[in-house]
Amino acid sequence: MKKIAELKIGEALEDVQLNPVSRLDLIKYAGASGDYNPIHTIDEEAKKAGLPGIIAHGMWTMGNLSKLFTSYYEEGFIQDYSIRFKGMVFLNDVITLKATLEEKMGNQLRFNVLAVNQKGNEVLKGEVLFKTFTGTDITHIF
Amino acid sequence: MLEEHIGKYSNKVKNTVERGAVKKFAEAIGDPHPIYLDEETGKKSRYKNNIAPPTFPRVFDYGVIEGLKLPSKGLIHGEQTFHYERPLLVGEEILCYSKVENYYEKKGKHGELGFLVVKSFGEDPSGQIIFTSKQTVIITEAVRKEMIV
Numbered sequence: 001m002k003k004i005a006e007l008k009i010g011e012a013l014e015d016v017q018l019n020p021v022s023r024l025d026l027i028k029y030a031g032a033s034g035d036y037n038p039i040h041t042i043d044e045e046a047k048k049a050g051l052p053g054i055i056a057h058g059m060w061t062m063g064n065l066s067k068l069f070t071s072y073y074e075e076g077f078i079q080d081y082s083i084r085f086k087g088m089v090f091l092n093d094v095i096t097l098k099a100t101l102e103e104k105m106g107n108q109l110r111f112n113v114l115a116v117n118q119k120g121n122e123v124l125k126g127e128v129l130f131k132t133f134t135g136t137d138i139t140h141i142f
Numbered sequence: 143m144l145e146e147h148i149g150k151y152s153n154k155v156k157n158t159v160e161r162g163a164v165k166k167f168a169e170a171i172g173d174p175h176p177i178y179l180d181e182e183t184g185k186k187s188r189y190k191n192n193i194a195p196p197t198f199p200r201v202f203d204y205g206v207i208e209g210l211k212l213p214s215k216g217l218i219h220g221e222q223t224f225h226y227e228r229p230l231l232v233g234e235e236i237l238c239y240s241k242v243e244n245y246y247e248k249k250g251k252h253g254e255l256g257f258l259v260v261k262s263f264g265e266d267p268s269g270q271i272i273f274t275s276k277q278t279v280i281i282t283e284a285v286r287k288e289m290i291v
Binding site for chain 1: 163166167169170171172173175177178187188189193195196197200201214215216217218219220221222223224225226228229
């Protein structure tokens with residue numbers, strides 16, 4: 001695996017394509033997060049809310065997206081993570097997660113991050129500021 | 143209509159970054175990485191511990207903002223940010239609370255929308271801020287009408 005600090009501007013982390021969204025995914029996320037809003041798990045409730053069917057929690061998709069960065073934990077951590085929820089994610093949608101390096105500022109790497117569905121529509125968009133450790137940081141923070 | 147709550151804080155609540163909760167959460171976002179789950183990997187890492195995924199603070203209890211009553215249905219999550227001084231460590235205690243940062247209304251395609259911005263804080267036991275987060279919730283006109291009744 002290439003070091004995250006060695007990426008050049010415009011380079012991307014490897015895309016991740018998720019399995020089609022299943023009801024079990026959303027039930028699990030509801031249980032793990034404590035967000036039991038029934039529009040994410042119960043068809044009738046979603047329909048009552050004017051939706052064609054249940055939709056994923058925005059935070060489920062946002063949570064999934066952060067995994068693009070997880071394996072770089074020895075180099076640094078996500079300092080800032082900001083997301084705008086742009087579109088709904090439905091059952092069986094196939095979501096692809098992307099991150100492209102936009103800017104380097106000292107030990108901070110700014111990535112544009114994105115989740116798109118199988119039609120190419122953006123469902124979530126934002127930024128990750130990844131902070132890499134410098135020699136002194138390590139002992140300073142931990 | 144929610145303007146009166148701007149600036150209000152919740153009470154502080156002690157939360158623990160529980161190992162089991164981190165495991166369940168990491169699995170639910172499809173990221174069961176050893177840095178979250180495996181004790182050995184945590185010990186050998188620079189953190190000397192397992193850490194929690196960046197969106198894990200969703201799990202915490204942030205107390206109650208007095209007088210702020212939101213419906214359990216019909217809210218739309220518009221935006222979300224997290225800011226970290228360092229990753230959360232499995233096992234540590236975090237004091238959590240929230241504040242109504244802002245509320246404003248804007249005309250949209252589907253009538254007037256309300257935007258409620260809630261900022262949340264997580265402090266270590268010495269009072270040092272470890273993370274903050276900001277959630278923008280969109281409240282549609284239909285939902286607001288029900289709230290008034």
